[in-house]
Amino acid sequence: MGEATRRRRVTPTLLLALVLLAVTVPAGFCAINAQDASALNALKSQWTNAPSSWSSSSDPCDGGWDGVMCNNGRVNSLRLSSVNIQGTLSDSIGQLTQLVYLDVSFNLGLSGPMPATIGNLAQLTTLILAGCSFTGSIPQELGNLQQLxxxxxxxxxxxxxxxxxLGLLSNLFWLDLADNQLTGSIPVSTATTPGLDQLIHTKHFHFNKNQLSGTLAGLFNSKMSLIHVLFDSNQLAGPIPAELGGVSTLQVLRLDRNSLRGAIPPNISNLVNLNELNLASNQLTGSLPDLSSMTQLHVVSISSGQLSGVVPKGLFRLPQLQQVILSNNAFNGTLEITGNISNQLQTINLMNNGIFAANVTPSYKKTLVLVGNPGCQDPDLKSFCSLKQESMIAYNTSLSKCSSTDSCSSDQSLNPANCGCAYPYAGKMVFRAPFFTDLTNSTTFQQLETSLTTQLSLRDGSVFLSDIHFNSDNYLQIQVALFPSTGVSFSVPDLIRIGFDLSNQTYKPPPNFGPYYFIANTYALLAGASSSGSKKSQISTGAIAGIAVAGGLLVIALIGMVLFALRQKRRVKEVTGRTDPFVPWGVSQKDSGGAPQLKGARLFSLNELKNCTNNFSDTHEIGSGGYGKVYKGTLVDGTWVAVKRAERGSMQGVVEFKNEIELLSRVHHRNLNEEGYSKAEFGYESDTEMAHGYNAPQKNGGGSTTSSASGSKVDAEKLYLEEQNCARQAVEYPRESKLVDFEHPCSGKKLDLNTHNVDDTDRAYRHFDLNGFSWS
Incomplete structure (x- = not known):
């Protein structure tokens, strides 16, 4: 078998085997980077309640691991919000060096220290650990995350x-360290150390509800682009820095519930984009600056301080103002609420001050509280000098279209969209600086419902709001329940998606609600999973091993079946080739020009030709030519044959072999056909061609052909060779010369191809078909 043939037979087998592997082995098999795979498995080993999908697939990058996304085999996103993970965050997280998003928010059972190796994640842009139980210090290695x-x-x-x-994070947009137990001062840069004053591109400073101390000196500068500064509920001291008035982009400023001292800097009025100013519960002194230029103000709260003097009358004319709370200070003089009072103004609270008189425009019909002021001795102010118990009921999403008898199990709730029982995704949404105080306005909260439905891709009416109130921190707190659009529960991918949209601030509430944060409850269907998490992990590991072994055996079995089928197919082709030798002709003989067109030729096997020529013995050789040697042979029935055998290095090849047997199958000479010679016969096997000439029966046919075993045999053999040579020249001559009239190479006479006839001559051909021409 030739080398080319071996390559042709092996290549399809290998290709089919590869295709079979591609089909039977799961997509993404071995696609994940080995380091990333190791890191994820290390993370998983530290969790007693990893997502169940992490035990159902061997490759995290094939889309089977909830919360894991990959790019070119590298993990670039790990989003596991709200899936009830319990355990710690392993140091191996630092091995996911192509990670861009890391969100494990709202997993209350995720505790322990934050690994310093997170500082290795140089590609990280988003890091969200909100709503968990992490302890210890914030690692300084976070300063390495330059893309954050x-x-x-x-x-x-x-x-x-x-x-x-953290001051090195020059691309930082959102910085939220609120609601922890952080201590110490706010770091400000020096000649040798960085500080938060260098974060000139950051929009959000959220440091509220910690135990921070020290002063704010040096923290603010006019290069900053801050919009939310929240330092409420800390232990900050010292004055409010005048540099704060240079941050003109500010929209919300909360410094309440600290120990700030001194006067309010007058240039605070430069904050013309400010919506809320809350400096309450400090030890501020002096007078209240003129705020009349701050036309975007909705809320002014500077209660529980030591401010004095007269309340600026222009304050109440601000067009967007809804609430003014200046209680528990030392304001005095006459209160002027006159002129063009904002129709948005709902509440003015000056309780417990030194005001002894008030001029209130009759058009103002909303709430004014002057309890605890000397002016309450004036009968005209009596209506403002008592605390009224208002029985206003805060908004609550209506279930009026549901039957009063509808009820659900303790872990389910009524879906307001269809009144069916379902498992909601619930939690508290806390708004840190809302621009309103009216909790009864249905329009306000229905806008919130609509925004949640639309932006979180939920079904209309599937948001339920309840328990709306201002908490002790003066935050607007709302219990939110989100229901699945179909079925009775959310899938884990849906929980992750919604959790990320809320933790990453992708969801934007209506502007008047201000900055918010969300803390999810543990999802009901995942709440009990942690108790059996370890057991599940063990079962899953065994299952994965079993599946891997079974899958491997299946692949091997299928490959074996394909190879067996290919081998059987090859055997069929070989059998067919022995019956019809030209089945593989076009494949194995590229230069042959196609299979020969024969007229009744007889096929011999190579073994038959070997037997009749005594294995091509030299004693049987009767001549040779450009194609090879010619042998005389005797078939088993006594028939004489002449056999030509191709030789390696022959000047003639496949094309000549094909032409030879085509010619011999068509030509008829009177000394051959009429006197005993019958059809052309041949043998063909692989890359060895055998051309078998005319056979001659053992009988006396006259002429130069004889059946004797003497020299007449040689005459017959020579006659065959001569006639065959003449026939070949007759074929080749007109084709090569392309003449209409040419001289027959053996007769010496001209043949007129236009007449399609020639005269009969000695040793001329009779009934010889050459592309439609004949001689008679």
Whole structure:
């Protein structure tokens, strides 16, 4: 078998085997980077309640691991919000060096320290650990994350100081360290250390509800682009820095519930984009600056301080103002609420001050509280000097279209969209600086419902709001329940998606609700999973091993079946080839020009030709030519034959072999056909061609052909060779010369092809068909 043939037979087998492997082996098999795979498995080993999908697939990058997304085999996103993970975050997280998003928010059971190896994640842009139970200090290695834009570590149990290295995060947009147990001062840069004052591109400073101390000196500058500054509920001291008035982009400023002293800097009135100013519960002194230029103000709250003097009358004319709370100070003089009072103004609270008189325009019909002021001695002010118990009921999503008898199990709730029982995704949404105080306005909260439905891709009417109130921190707190659009529960991918949209601030509430954060409850269907998490993990590991072994055996079995089928197919072709030798002609003989067109030729096997020529013995050789040697042979029935055998290095090849047997199958000579010679016969096997000439029966046919075993045999053999040579020249001559009239090479006479006839001559051909021409 030739080398080319071997290659042709092997290649399809290998290709089919590869295709079979591609089909039977799961997509993404071995696609994940080995380091990333190791890191994810290490993370999983530290969790007693990893997502169940993490045990159902061997490759995290094939789309089977909830929360894992990959790019070119590298994990670039790990989003596991709200899936009830319990355990710790392994140091191996630092091996996911192509990670861009890391969100494990709202997993209350995720605790322990935050690994410093997160600082290795140089590609990280989003880091969200909100609503978990992390402890320990915030690692200074976070300063290595130069691509970071969103950092949310709020609502954990972090302790220690704020690392000054956070000041190196020059691309940071969102910085939320609120609701922890952080201590120490706010880091400000020096000649040798970085500080938060360098974060000139950051929009959000959320440091509220910690135990931070020290002053705010040096923290603010006019290069900053801050919009939300929240330092409420800390232990900050010292004055409000005048530099704060240079941050003209500010929209919300909350410095309440600290120990700030001194006067309010007059240039605070430069904050013309400010919506809320809350400086309450400090030890501020002096007078209240003129705020009349701050036309975007909705809320002014500077209660529980030591402010004095007269309340600026222009304050109440601000067009967007809804609430003014100046209670528990030392304001005095006459209160002027006159002129063009804002029709948005709902509440003015000046309780417990030194005001002894008030001029109130009759058009103002909303709430004014002057309890505890000397002016309450004036009968005209009596209506403002008593606390009224208002029985206003806060908004609650209506279930009026549901039957009063509808009820659900303790872990389910009524879906307001269809009144059916379902498992909602629930939690508290906390708005840190809303621009309103009226909790009865249905329009306001229905806008919130609509925005949640639309932006979170939920079914209309599938949002339920309840327990709306202002908490002790003066935050607007709302219990939110989101229901699945179909079925009775959310899938894990849906929980992850919604959780990320809320933790990453992708969801935007109506503008008047201000900045918010969300803390999810543990999803009911996942709440009990942690108790059996370890057992599930063990079963899943065994299942994965079994599946892997079974899958491997299946692949091997299928490959074996394909190879067996290919081998059987090859055997069929070989059998067919022995019956019809030209089945493989076009494949194995590229230069042959196609299979020969024969007229009744007889086929011999190579073994038959070997037997009749005594294995091509030299004693049987009767001549040779450009194609090879010619042998005389005797068939088993006594028939004489002449056999030509191709030789390696022959000047003639496949094309000549094909022409030879085509010619011999068509030509008829009177000394051959009429005197005993019958059809052309041949043998063909692989790359060895055998051309078998005319056979001659053992009988006396006259002429030069004889049946004797003497020299007449040689005459017959020579006659065959001569006639065959003449026939070949007759074929080749007109084709090569392309003449209409040419001289027959053996007769010496001209043949007129236009007449399609020639005269009969000695040793001329009779009934010889040459592309439609004949001689008679």
């Amino acid at each position: 834009t969103f950092l949310a570590l709020n609502s954990n149990k972090f302790t220690g100081t704020i690392p000054p290295q």
